[in-house]
Amino acid sequence: MKYLHLVWRGLLRRKLRTLFTALSIFIAFLLFGALMALRVAFGMGVDLAGQDRLVMIQKVSFIQPLPLSYMNRIAATPGVSGVTHSSWFGGIYQDPKNFFAQFAVDPESWLAMYPEYVLPDAQKQAWFADRTGAVVGRALADRFGWKVGDRVPLRGTIWRTADDAPWTFTIDGIYEAGTKGTDTTQFFFHYAYFNETRTFGKDLTGWYVVRVADPRQSEDVAARLDALFANSSSETKTSTEKAFVQAFAKQIGDIGSILMAILAAVLFTILLVAANTMAQAVRERTNELAIMKTLGFGDGQLLGLVLMESVMLAVIGGGAGLLVAWLITQQGDPTGGLLPAFFLPTRDLVLGVGLIVALGIAAGLLPAWQAGRLRIVDALRRQG
Amino acid sequence: MQALSQILAITAVNVRSIPQRLGSSIVAIVGIAGVVVVFVAVLSIAQGFRAAMTTAGDPRTAIVMRAGTDSELSSILMREHTQLVKDAPGLAQGPDGPVASAELFVIVNHPKRSTGSDANVPLRGVEPGAFAVRPRLRMVEGRPFQPGRNEIIVGRAAAGQFTGLEVGRDVRWGENVWKVVGVFEADGAISESEIWCDARVLQGAYRRGDSFQSVYVQLEREDGLEAFKAALAADPRLNVMAQRETDYLAEQSTVLQTIIRTIGFVIAGLMGIGAVFGAINTMYNAVASRTREIATLRALGFGALSIVASVMAESAVLALIGGIAGGLLAWGVFDGYRTSTMNFQSFSQVAFAFRVTPALLVQGLACALVMGFLGGILPAIRAARLPIVNALREL
Numbered sequence: 001m002k003y004l005h006l007v008w009r010g011l012l013r014r015k016l017r018t019l020f021t022a023l024s025i026f027i028a029f030l031l032f033g034a035l036m037a038l039r040v041a042f043g044m045g046v047d048l049a050g051q052d053r054l055v056m057i058q059k060v061s062f063i064q065p066l067p068l069s070y071m072n073r074i075a076a077t078p079g080v081s082g083v084t085h086s087s088w089f090g091g092i093y094q095d096p097k098n099f100f101a102q103f104a105v106d107p108e109s110w111l112a113m114y115p116e117y118v119l120p121d122a123q124k125q126a127w128f129a130d131r132t133g134a135v136v137g138r139a140l141a142d143r144f145g146w147k148v149g150d151r152v153p154l155r156g157t158i159w160r161t162a163d164d165a166p167w168t169f170t171i172d173g174i175y176e177a178g179t180k181g182t183d184t185t186q187f188f189f190h191y192a193y194f195n196e197t198r199t200f201g202k203d204l205t206g207w208y209v210v211r212v213a214d215p216r217q218s219e220d221v222a223a224r225l226d227a228l229f230a231n232s233s234s235e236t237k238t239s240t241e242k243a244f245v246q247a248f249a250k251q252i253g254d255i256g257s258i259l260m261a262i263l264a265a266v267l268f269t270i271l272l273v274a275a276n277t278m279a280q281a282v283r284e285r286t287n288e289l290a291i292m293k294t295l296g297f298g299d300g301q302l303l304g305l306v307l308m309e310s311v312m313l314a315v316i317g318g319g320a321g322l323l324v325a326w327l328i329t330q331q332g333d334p335t336g337g338l339l340p341a342f343f344l345p346t347r348d349l350v351l352g353v354g355l356i357v358a359l360g361i362a363a364g365l366l367p368a369w370q371a372g373r374l375r376i377v378d379a380l381r382r383q384g
Numbered sequence: 385m386q387a388l389s390q391i392l393a394i395t396a397v398n399v400r401s402i403p404q405r406l407g408s409s410i411v412a413i414v415g416i417a418g419v420v421v422v423f424v425a426v427l428s429i430a431q432g433f434r435a436a437m438t439t440a441g442d443p444r445t446a447i448v449m450r451a452g453t454d455s456e457l458s459s460i461l462m463r464e465h466t467q468l469v470k471d472a473p474g475l476a477q478g479p480d481g482p483v484a485s486a487e488l489f490v491i492v493n494h495p496k497r498s499t500g501s502d503a504n505v506p507l508r509g510v511e512p513g514a515f516a517v518r519p520r521l522r523m524v525e526g527r528p529f530q531p532g533r534n535e536i537i538v539g540r541a542a543a544g545q546f547t548g549l550e551v552g553r554d555v556r557w558g559e560n561v562w563k564v565v566g567v568f569e570a571d572g573a574i575s576e577s578e579i580w581c582d583a584r585v586l587q588g589a590y591r592r593g594d595s596f597q598s599v600y601v602q603l604e605r606e607d608g609l610e611a612f613k614a615a616l617a618a619d620p621r622l623n624v625m626a627q628r629e630t631d632y633l634a635e636q637s638t639v640l641q642t643i644i645r646t647i648g649f650v651i652a653g654l655m656g657i658g659a660v661f662g663a664i665n666t667m668y669n670a671v672a673s674r675t676r677e678i679a680t681l682r683a684l685g686f687g688a689l690s691i692v693a694s695v696m697a698e699s700a701v702l703a704l705i706g707g708i709a710g711g712l713l714a715w716g717v718f719d720g721y722r723t724s725t726m727n728f729q730s731f732s733q734v735a736f737a738f739r740v741t742p743a744l745l746v747q748g749l750a751c752a753l754v755m756g757f758l759g760g761i762l763p764a765i766r767a768a769r770l771p772i773v774n775a776l777r778e779l
Contacts, residue, residue: 017668020661027658031651038647060558061491062504063457063731064590096454099639157458164623233591235558237493247501251726251733258429259647262422266655269418273662276411280669 003305010309014281018313021277025317025359026324028270029352033325035263036348040181042256043249049242052215053113054222056208057244059235065204066234068195073228074210079221082211084109087191087204091154091167093144100140102154102187103206104194107135113209116178123148123173131193133172137184141174148174159198167197181343210238267355275363278310282367289371290379303372310364311357318356322349390686394694398670399701405670412666412699413706415659416755420710420748422655425718426648427747428738430641433725436541436736437637438630439573443606444476445517445629448599448616452625455636455730456489459597461624468622469599474612476602478516483602485514488583490590491732492557495547496724503724505546506578506732507536507557509586517600521575526551526566531582534589537566539576541735545724549579560589574633577724577735600629636729656755663759667699671767678767679775688768695764696757703756707749714748715740 011018056074058064065087074083089102107128111117119127119135127133136146146152153166161167169189177184195202212221222238229236239247249256282289289302297305329344402409448469449459461469466486475482488509493502512531515521529535536555543549553564562581570576587594603612613626627635671678678691724735 017665020665020668024658024661024665027654027661031654031658034650034654059493061493063491090458092452092454155452157453158460233559247503250496250499250501251503258425259651262425262651265418265421266651266658269415269655269662270658272411272414273658273665276408277665280408 003301003308007305007308007312010281010285010305011313013285017277017281021274022313022317022320024270024273025314025356026321028267029318029321029356030325031266031321032263032352032355033322033329033344033348035259036352037325037329037342037344038259039256040345041342042252042259043246049240049245050114051240051242052212052218053241054210054212054218054225054238055241055244056210056225056236056238058207059226059237062207064234065201065206066208066236068203068205070208070229070234070236074208074225077221077225077228079212079214079217079224080210081213082109082113083208084113085191085205085208086110087194087206088158089154089156089187089189089194090158091156093152093154098144100143100185100187102189104191105188106191107188110188113211116182117175118178119173119175127172130170130172131190132169134169134187134189135173135175136171136187138174138176139184140187141171143185146171146174148172156198159194159201161197162199180345209241267359271359271362274310274314274359275366278306278313278363279367281309282306282371286374286379289374290376293374293376293379299372302374303368306368306371307361307364310368311360314356314360314363318352318359322352322356387687387690390690391693391697394681394686394690395697398694398698401674402698402701405673408666408669409702412659412663412702412759413709415662416703416706416752417710417713419652419656419659419755420707420752421714423648423652423751424711424714424740424744424748425738426644426652427744428714428718428740430644430648431741431744432736432739433644433734434637434641435739436572436574436577436734437633437727439571442519442602443628443630444603444608446601446603446609446612446626447629447632448601448624448626449597450625451623456487456597457491457730457732461486461596461599463594463596465622465624466596466599468619469601469616469624472612472615472619474604474608474615476604478513480513483513483516484599485511485517485601486583486596486599487511487514488586488590488592488596489598490586492579494555494557496733497545497547498723500547503546504726504732505542506730507586508578508580509583510580511583514580514600517602518570518575520573521568521570523566524569526564529565529581532585533582534560534562534585535565536562536579536581537568538564538579539735540567540569541572541576541722541724542579542733543567544722545577545733545735558589572737574734577733601626636727639728640725652751656751660755660758663699663702663755664762666702667695667760667763668766670698671695671763675770675775679770679772682770682772683776691768692764695767696760699756699760699764700753701756703752703759704749706756707752710752711745711748715745 058066071083071085074080084106087104089104091102111119111124123135127135134152148171150171151168152171153168155166175184191205210225212218218240225238226236292302326344326349329342449456450461453459470482470484475484477483490507491504492507494505495501496503523537524540526537529537538549548555549564551564551567555562555564583596603609609626609628616622616624616626681691718738719740721738722735724733726732727734
């Protein structure tokens with residue numbers, strides 16, 4: 001570490017060039033961070049899916065409902081430790097552009113199924129007791145400035161009230177994210193109120209969520225449940241939440257993998273730029289390096305010095321880029337509700353740091369090796 | 385005149401000397417080409433998606449849904465309402481009455497070829513008038529389905545993206561088995577992503593009673609929409625809204641387009657900044673390595689402006705090479721690449737092809753030139769302001 005000062009002076013030798021190189025590395029890692037967050041977002045939060053939860057939908061199409069009467073039969077199936085259900089509402093708040101997801105659920109079993117929706121106990125109890133009550137996620141509440149006690153009208157697009165008046169809900173609670181990436185842009189309200197008010201489709205629900213007692217048995221339980229309703233008028237398809245989310249994410253298609261290819265291209269380009277700059281910096285200093293050798297610096301030491309300079313440049317530029325990317329993704333979803341799981345996982349941050357160091361070493365290796373092999377006499381004789 | 389010949393002379397020397405500084409020049413070219421590839425590729429996705437959503441194209445086609453709904457999926461119309469819509473004034477008349485088709489739109493789970501996992505495929509039940517309402521639609525293989533039978537025809541794009549949709553095959557969704565009897569094309573419009581069957585059969589299969597979701601109609605005249613809307617609004621038995629089909633589809637495609645475009649511009653923008661830094665470095669190097677030459681030229685009486693212009697010209701040449709290379713690469717790799725994705729507003733798959741249009745290529749090239757300009761300007765000024773005496777002395 002006693003050469004740190006020397007390395008630093010090396011970087012300051014051509015301030016402008018160092019600055020621009022650092023800036024391009026900065027951009028590369030800013031992009032890296034943004035793309036990793038996008039990857040999570042396009043994956044629809046597959047990593048967040050519960051290990052012990054199954055999703056049961058109608059076999060032919062997820063827009064087809066399932067009978068509410070399935071609830072008890074599911075609960076009685078061996079291996080099942082909990083069940084709840086949910087229905088898509090699809091209402092409009094003020095303007096169709098204000099899209100957010102709304103679901104009619106059975107409050108108690110729903111919150112028991114999803115411990116990641118964290119709600120103060122008082123708000124929970126208030127919601128359970130209030131038939132026209134709703135709970136909303138923190139991000140959604142912030143978006144529209146809603147507070148507990150506010151009344152929110154939603155115009156139904158699919159589900160209408162008898163006189164076609166708007167549905168009105170009282171906000172009884174605001175839930176926070178229990179784990180990183182939990183979707184806090186949703187709106188939940190009582191199925192009972194929904195079911196008695198809507199004009200058709202009574203006693204049907206959108207899908208079931210089932211908790212299995214032992215996650216290792218989830219495949220078996222899923223098969224057992226589907227067998228239970230086989231050859232009925234509403235056959236079912238049950239899969240783990242993870243598989244369900246994955247299948248949904250796959251529907252977005254190749255766009256995610258194209259983004260990944262772009263990322264690779266970007267990093268490669270930046271690597272070229274950085275490597276070239278480092279090589280130039282060393283070539284320019286041939287004389288200096290020769291003098292240092294004359295003064296008694298060993299080959300290994302010179303190699304180390306040049307490598308350190310390169311890594312330092314990468315760490316300064318890349319570190320700042322990664323930091324800024326992290327700060328930006330802390331703000332959450334930039335699209336206002338379309339990509340709810342938008343964050344930079346710790347795993348990718350670690351990967352980023354690894355890439356920075358790798359970039360520094362790769363960019364510095366060739367010039368460092370050249371510097372280490374310099375023959376003093378040749379180097380001193382050479383001009384520029 | 386003299387300035388111009390000076391500029392030309394120095395530029396020619398500069399450009400001819402590029403091969404000597406090949407390493408750093410290539411870096412600038414690769415950087416700029418990379419940006420152009422990203423820019424063109426991402427926007428070609430948005431372009432292709434938009435094309436699929438908006439080429440339905442006939443300005444006389446209008447769609448009628450229940451008032452207050454944002455997509456066919458959430459609309460409901462009973463048969464008596466669809467009849468009232470068809471009887472409204474202002475519709476084109478065919479041999480069997482008004483040119484219109486009441487339709488039912490559902491989604492079925494069907495595996496995608498590329499991933500093998502289930503995707504939401506749109507299944508549309510139509511009436512015989514459907515072909516008349518969409519004049520560009522035509523059968524290219526097999527025959528139309530026969531009313532009353534469990535037969536389907538599939539759009540060309542859907543047949544390419546999903547498994548087992550060849551003519552003569554059977555597919556099974558739930559309790560129903562359907563026979564594929566034909567394939568249709570619609571000039572790349574969104575209909576090609578769909579599977580069609582007889583509306584009445586679909587009502588039975590999905591227990592929809594005698595309900596529909598929309599009525600597609602052909603207006604008598606292109607400007608007849610307002611009058612048609614007014615006629616519908618005047619009927620107290622109806623609670624519906626009419627839109628031009630093109631407007632409806634444009635609206636349906638906004639969300640995904642916005643996402644793709646935003647991501648595209650942000651990535652290309654950031655990368656562009658990075659590439660400009662690369663170009664600046666390259667040009668600084670170019671200037672630094674020719675310090676003595678430049679000073680000599682100045683001493684010989686070449687003007688500062690000529691020096692600036694020549695450095696800028698070199699930068700522009702590099703950018704142009706990068707821009708063309710990037711554009712060609714994007715065009716070669718991405719143009720016509722077929723894929724499908726989910727349209728968030730209808731929860732169903734839209735199959736489309738990436739489209740690298742000439743306009744996009746021109747935009748990419750313009751991007752490259754801007755980067756070349758930005759990358760060249762600082763080094764050019766520096767070159768022009770070199771103190772001659774010091775520069776001549778420099779090694």
